[in-house]
Amino acid sequence: AQTVTQSQPEMSVQEAETVTLSCTYDTSESNYYLFWYKQPPSRQMILVIRQEAYKQQNATENRFSVNFQKAAKSFSLKISDSQLGDTAMYFCAFMDTSGGGADGLTFGKGTHLIIQP
């Protein structure tokens, strides 16, 4: 079974600052994807960024980027030039893809990110 650990229950930064959210995972699988989801107060789950485990290059999506360290099983999210709208819960998630799409996502407990004006 996989586990996902997010060790920061809450973080607070000033607008325009850069913030990094940490995530570690444990698995014996070799085929998997990693994701960061954002959950604003509306509780909608919004995909922020994904990373294929077989790719060494770190994924980037505009102001969002990841630092994927496969050997260390670490998958951190960096948000640059943070904006008030980035305030939300952020969940790290793991998906074992060896069975196609059969496995569900395994989520961490989340980090509540607060962007201060």
Place this chain on the structure above:
Amino acid sequence: EPEVTQTPSHQVTQMGQEVILRCVPISNHLYFYWYRQILGQKVEFLVSFYNNEISEKSEIFDDQFSVERPDGSNFTLKIRSTKLEDSAMYFCASLRLSGRVTYEQYFGPGTRLTVT
């Protein structure tokens, strides 16, 4: 852009009653999922569904739960005899798994279930 829809947005039921939560996945998606999020906690996987049968299920998905795709568009989660601890947000998600595969699951807006 296609999206996953869920109805109702909020359901209040009494303990012991049966509830059916409904989802319409994105039309060309092949895998469907249900997740649960108890307030203030993490999102938990319940079940995955493919080709009209359950693919995987978690320990949470016990005999009181069932899923069905009654027609070509709807995907339902039934809870037979609700308990207070079933109060949670229930998310439906779907996955395309064809073409350029990204394994991105598209989530619906959720159904908030309150058991009194």
